[in-house]
Structure formats: C-alpha cells, structure tokens
Amino acid sequence: MTDGALRPDQAGSSVPKAEEVAGLQEEAMALAAIWHRSRMVISAPSPELAVQLCIKLASYIPRYRQVLLGGNVPKEVRYLKGTKFLEPGESLSQQAAFQISLAEEELGAAPIQVIHFGDPQSAYRDIFSPIDRGWMIVTQNMSRAAVEKATAGLQAEIRFPHGTVFLLDPLPADLTIERSILNETSNSSPGVREYMIQMKETEVRLAFQAILAEMESGRTVTQSYLAEMLKVREKTYHKILEVGLRERRMDLTPYIKETAPKVIKFLKAISLWNEASLAAIFIHKSLIGYAKYKDVDFPSQNFLTLGERVEALSRTEIGPGHPWFLELNTREMNILLIKHRLLYGFVLAAGADSALFRIKLEGLIDELAREDIGNSS
Amino acid sequence: MKPSPGSKAFDLSDLVSEVKDREAVVVLSAEGQVIASDFDPTGQKPDWLEEVHALATTMTSLFQDSSVSGLDRALVEGSKKKLVVHRNQRLGYFVVIIGPETMNIGLAGFTAKNISSAIESSLRPKT
Numbered sequence: 001m002t003d004g005a006l007r008p009d010q011a012g013s014s015v016p017k018a019e020e021v022a023g024l025q026e027e028a029m030a031l032a033a034i035w036h037r038s039r040m041v042i043s044a045p046s047p048e049l050a051v052q053l054c055i056k057l058a059s060y061i062p063r064y065r066q067v068l069l070g071g072n073v074p075k076e077v078r079y080l081k082g083t084k085f086l087e088p089g090e091s092l093s094q095q096a097a098f099q100i101s102l103a104e105e106e107l108g109a110a111p112i113q114v115i116h117f118g119d120p121q122s123a124y125r126d127i128f129s130p131i132d133r134g135w136m137i138v139t140q141n142m143s144r145a146a147v148e149k150a151t152a153g154l155q156a157e158i159r160f161p162h163g164t165v166f167l168l169d170p171l172p173a174d175l176t177i178e179r180s181i182l183n184e185t186s187n188s189s190p191g192v193r194e195y196m197i198q199m200k201e202t203e204v205r206l207a208f209q210a211i212l213a214e215m216e217s218g219r220t221v222t223q224s225y226l227a228e229m230l231k232v233r234e235k236t237y238h239k240i241l242e243v244g245l246r247e248r249r250m251d252l253t254p255y256i257k258e259t260a261p262k263v264i265k266f267l268k269a270i271s272l273w274n275e276a277s278l279a280a281i282f283i284h285k286s287l288i289g290y291a292k293y294k295d296v297d298f299p300s301q302n303f304l305t306l307g308e309r310v311e312a313l314s315r316t317e318i319g320p321g322h323p324w325f326l327e328l329n330t331r332e333m334n335i336l337l338i339k340h341r342l343l344y345g346f347v348l349a350a351g352a353d354s355a356l357f358r359i360k361l362e363g364l365i366d367e368l369a370r371e372d373i374g375n376s377s
Numbered sequence: 378m379k380p381s382p383g384s385k386a387f388d389l390s391d392l393v394s395e396v397k398d399r400e401a402v403v404v405l406s407a408e409g410q411v412i413a414s415d416f417d418p419t420g421q422k423p424d425w426l427e428e429v430h431a432l433a434t435t436m437t438s439l440f441q442d443s444s445v446s447g448l449d450r451a452l453v454e455g456s457k458k459k460l461v462v463h464r465n466q467r468l469g470y471f472v473v474i475i476g477p478e479t480m481n482i483g484l485a486g487f488t489a490k491n492i493s494s495a496i497e498s499s500l501r502p503k504t
Contacts, residue, residue: 058393301441309432315459316425318401320455321473327452372403 024186028178029158033167034060035178035201037111037246041120041151043142044163051076053163054115054138059194062201065111066101068125070094071118071137083115091126098131111247121150133246134170142166172242176235180241199263200236200241207232208244208252215255222257224280224290228300263289263372268363270346275357277333281368282307288342296333296347305344306337327354341369389413392492396485399476400458404496405430405467407437412496425475433462433471450486454478463489468497 033040034057036063042057044050053073058080061067066128069077070086078085086094114135116123129152147166148154151217158165181200183357185193207230214221226236245251263281270276280300281289287300310326323340334348336357344365348357384433393402393415401423404412408495409430436451459480463472472489474480 024418297417305435305439306432309428309435313425313428313432313453314455316428317423318425318429318452318458318460320460321478322455324453324455327454329450331449 002089005299024179024182025175026158026160027182028130028175029171030057030160030165031060031158031178031197032163033156033158033169034113034136034227035062035243036172037113038151038168038171039128039131039133039151039168040136041142041147041166041168042136042138042163042313043147043166044140047074047140049162050120050138053079053160054136057136057165058115059190061113061170062111062195062205063198065113065134065200068098068112068114069117070114070335071116071123073117074110077115077117095127095130098127098135102131102134105247106249108248120147174235174238175276177239203232203241204236204240205247207236207240208248211240211244211252211256212250215252219284220257221255222286222288225287226256228280228292257286257288259289260371262368266368267291269364270361273357273360275348275352276346277349278345280345282343282345291316296351298333298347300345302335303337303343307339307343307345308337310337310339325358329354338365340365389415389492391473392495393488394482396474396476396488398480399474399485401410401473401475402492403473404492405433405471405473407434409434409473412470413492429451429462429475430469430471431475432474433464436462437469438463450489452482452486459485461485461489463493465493465497468500470496472496 002337042050042053042104044053054077058067058077063082067080067083068086069080069083071088073085076134077083098112098114101109105111112134114131116127116135116137118137118139120137120139120142128135128137142150144154144157144164144166151168154166154168155170158167177200181196182193185196188196210230211221211226223237226232228232232240233307241251241253241256264286266281267279267289271291276300277294277296278292279289280303282300282304285304290300306326306328310320310324314321314324323334323338325339326335326337328335331350333350334352334354336346336348336354338344338346338358338361344361389402389404393399393490401414401416403414403416403426406412409427411426413420432453433451449464449466451464453460453462455478457478459475459476459478459482461482463486465472472492474485474489476485479491
C-alpha cells in the first residue's frame with residue numbers, strides 16, 4: 001500500500017501510541033511548524049497511528065485559528081473541539097473557499113488551519129497547490145520520496161516513533177521558545193502542556209494586534225518601547241513578528257525602530273554591575289533602549305516625567321545647566337536620571353552608591369554620546 | 378513661633394549659615410505655599426518657585442501609587458547649579474537649598490534635614 005490514502009478500516013488494534021517516545025527536539029519542531037503555519041504531510045504506518053499523531057499535533061494549533069476538517073475525515077477527529085467539518089465537495093470550490101479565507105485573514109479574520117485526510121497527491125494537485133500556508137494532509141505509509149513526488153518538494157522531515165511529519169516549508173531558525181515551553185512542561189500533564197502552549201500562542205497573537213494598533217495610532221514604535229509595554233523578551237518579540245507575518249501577511253519589521261547595537265552594548269555593560277535593576281534610554285520621548293535586570297516595578301514613563309520637570313527648571317534662573325543629573329533616594333530604591341544628549345534613567349538598589357555608579361557610567365555615556373544614535377536606530 | 382505661609386516667622390538664617398555659598402533656601406508645603414524662605418515673601422516671587430514645587434510634587438506623586446515609599450532626598454546637579462530637596466515625611470514639607478555648581482551637597486543635604494527637623498519640632502505642641 002503506497003497510495004497514501006487513509007483507510008480507517010485497516011487500523012491496527014494493538015499498536016503503540018504515537019506520542020509515547022517522541023523527543024523534545026521533534027516536538028519543538030512540530031510545534032514551531034504548526035505555529036508558523038507550515039504546509040505539511042503527516043504519515044504513519046496505520047490509519048490509527050496517523051489519527052493519533054494528528055490529534056496530538058492538533059493540540060499545538062492555536063485556539064484562535066479556525067480548524068477546518070476535510071477529505072475522508074475519521075470519526076475520532078470529527079468531534080475535536082472548535083473544528084468545522086467541510087462537506088465533501090468539488091475540489092476547485094474548496095480551493096476557492098480556502099483562498100478567500102486566507103485573503104480575509106489579511107483583513108483581520110481568524111486564520112484558518114486545514115486538516116485534510118486522504119491521498120496527498122490528488123489533494124495537493126486539486127486543492128492545495130496554490131495555498132501557501134496553513135494546511136496539513138494526514139495519510140498513511142507515505143515515504144519521503146512519495147511525498148516529494150506528490151508535492152512541490154520537501155524542506156524538512158520530523159520523525160516521531162510511529163509516524164513522520166514532512167514539511168513543505170522551512171522550519172523557523174530559532175526554536176528556543178518552543179523548546180522552553182516543552183521542557184518546562186515535560187513532567188506535567190498533557191492538559192498543563194496544552195495550556196502553556198495555548199497561552200503563549202495567544203500572547204503572541206494579542207501582542208501583534210497591539211503593535212498594529214499602536215502603529216495605526218501614528219505613534220513612533222521602538223523595539224524597546226514594545227519590550228517594556230508588552231513585557232516581552234527578545235525571542236518573543238521576534239516570534240510576534242514572524243507569526244504575525246504568517247497570519248496577516250504583514251511585515252511590521254521595517255516600521256519598528258530596532259535597538260541600536262551601541263545601545264545594546266551599553267545595556268549589556270550595565271548588566272555586569274550589580275547596582276542596576278532597570279535602565280532606560282530616550283531620545284526626546286522615544287524609548288530607544290530598555291533593560292530590566294531585576295524584578296522592579298517602575299514605568300519608564302516616570303523618567304520622562306521627571307526629565308520634563310528638570311528641563312522646566314532649566315528655563316528659570318536656577319536652571320542646572322547641561323549636562324545634568326537627578327538623584328532620588330527612597331527606602332526601596334534609588335532613581336538616577338542623567339541628561340547628556342540622551343536621557344538615561346536607572347533604578348538602583350536602595351543604598352547603592354549613586355555617585356560611584358555615575359562615575360562608572362561616564363565612559364559608557366561618553367561613548368554613546370559620540371554616536372549618532374538618533375539616525376542609526 | 379509657628380511658621381505660617383508667606384511669613385518670615387521661621388528664621389532660617391542660623392540653620393543655613395554653614396552653607397555659605399547657597400543662593401536660596403525655601404521651605405514649601407505640599408500644596409506649594411512658602412513656609413519659610415530667605416527671600417522677601419512680600420516681594421516678587423522668584424520665577425523658579427513654581428517649577429521647584431512642581432518637581433518636588435512630581436517626585437512624591439511618582440511613588441504614591443507604587444510599593445515604593447519613603448522618598449526623602451533628591452538632588453539635581455548640572456554644570457551651573459545644584460538643588461537639594463529634602464522631604465519631611467510627616468508634614469509633607471519640602472526643604473529646598475539652591476546653590477552654585479560648587480556647593481557642598483553633603484553639607485546642604487544635612488542642613489536641609491536639620492531645617493526639616495527644626496520646623497517639625499516648632500510645630501509640636503509645647504508641654
């Protein structure tokens with residue numbers, strides 16, 4: 001049997017479950033492929049194993065996506081939560097429906113994920129060849145060569161103990177987030193793992209929408225501002241943009257001012273000192289550098305507010321003159337604000353020697369002052 | 378004698394004498410009223426008074442809604458001037474000492490704290 005069509009009547013009864021011994025790396029690859037809407041063919045030695053693998057991978061599909069089941073849908077899959085069953089119909093009309101759905105995604109409709117059960121060769125030829133994302137074909141007994149012949153060529157292959165996922169799109173280069181979630185939940189129940197995956201996927205989706213709304217409001221958006229406001233680290237930030245591109249076909253990267261390498265160097269240098277809990281750098285009102293070294297609650301906007309007050313003083317006869325610094329001492333933390341071309345804000349541990357910290361900073365600030373950060377960022 | 382807004386009832390001269398190069402000393406209430414100062418309160422108010430009060434209240438308000446408490450000292454230093462602000466935790470008063478870039482910050486801070494304590498004790502009921 002090599003045609004690949006899934007035949008439920010041939011399912012074995014005592015075969016091991018597909019998820020029994022899958023390695024973390026394979027799981028991470030599959031999670032990333034689904035999250036990034038890679039086109040794929042899932043093949044297992046028997047229909048039962050193929051369905052098991054499909055159900056397992058379906059738990060990686062973000063809940064906000066509309067899952068559409070098509071082809072010869074096995075009964076075990078028909079009742080998966082949140083799915084829609086496509087009545088068998090003419091292939092071209094299905095293809096047109098998928099294309100319209102994908103076009104609507106660009107306008108904000110929920111992204112679709114199609115799961116088709118059947119022979120990859122005809123499914124690809126008749127339905128999926130012009131659809132560049134968001135579908136999987138579930139089949140059985142397909143070799144790599146057969147899948148390659150049936151489709152436009154393979155980019156990667158993920159081997160599970162009792163099945164293989166053939167990818168038609170390249171895997172994302174960085175799987176850190178996927179690996180991290182799977183690693184953290186390696187001893188948890190499948191329910192907890194699914195919760196963690198879905199939570200992260202939803203966070204990424206909502207963050208993309210928030211960035212879009214921020215841009216539409218006409219605000220200058222910097223990577224540092226997003227890192228602070230959305231409370232995301234660098235890896236998640238990149239994931240937001242990559243998945244957003246796959247779901248909305250919108251590449252926001254050119255519209256977000258990235259953190260300048262010199263600013264990153266500055267922030268990294270400070271991370272080596274023990275005193276600083278948070279650092280923020282502004283050009284005018286734009287946050288161009290932000291790093292939180294310790295768990296501290298101090299919005300960077302406060303630095304701007306204080307800076308504006310000192311600048312207001314500068315318009316009177318007791319103006320401090322430029323450059324200037326402001327130090328605030330409280331019981332829980334010290335605040336240090338420095339104006340030297342750019343505005344630098346720091347939260348230091350209570351009792352930290354602010355004067356010594358300023359002396360240590362001098363070289364770094366001088367170095368940054370020589371750079372044309374405003375134009376390079 | 379209790380200090381009262383706009384009066385020179387509270388004499389600061391002895392308390393600030395050690396900060397010889399100071400240019401101005403003022404004690405402001407949380408609302409911005411001048412409790413004591415070394416300038417004539419009946420004359421024209423200096424142009425910086427409102428801005429100093431705005432800075433002082435901003436510093437306080439930043440921490441009101443957070444878990445951070447006990448803002449007690451602030452320092453602004455530039456190439457021309459220095460300002461030391463001490464906040465009296467109980468009264469909410471701000472003691473502000475302004476001086477040139479050469480002013481001794483440690484001494485000014487200590488003096489501001491002394492002024493704050495002196496005002497607080499003058500307001501305490503005599504037994």
